[in-house]
Amino acid sequence: MWLYAYETIRNGTNPSTDRTFIEQDPFFSALLNRNIKFFDPERGFTSMGSELRIRKAENTRARILRQDFLDDFGIDLLEFDEDVTDQEPDLDFDDEY
Known part of the structure; x- marks a missing residue:
């Protein structure tokens, strides 16, 4: 329900045009100040x-x-798993550089 309240007031689709409750709410205002959208009516319904x-x-x-x-x-894929368990890893990297 919070998403409906926020988005319909933010994008003007709610008949109530009073934005004060989302501007004064600490969570809604943080979203509103950053212009965060969850729904864009311009993209269509x-x-x-x-x-x-x-x-x-x-x-x-x-x-x-x-x-x-x-x-x-x-x-x-099981073929790859069996190869890994049968061999010890070679951790001697001295000759590579």
């Missing part, structure tokens, strides 16, 4: 449903790309 559909489509595309990559290159 989208419904939660349309936003979720967009995110689901992006996640589906990413999952398909990841799976396609793994199918093409066949990386077995």
Whole structure:
């Protein structure tokens, strides 16, 4: 509810145009003085449903790309884990410089 109170007064979408309560509140005034926005009405309004559909489509595309990559290159991550545990690290760096 605090977000609604802050944003609607800050951007003028609340019928109450009295900004004094957010200007005098220590938390709201800190946000207001730095012009911090959580919502920009100029970017337009989208419904939660349309936003979720967009995110689901992006996640589906990413999952398909990841799976396609793994199918093409066949990386077995467990293979890397086994190599690390079998060897002692070489900490002698004297000959490298």
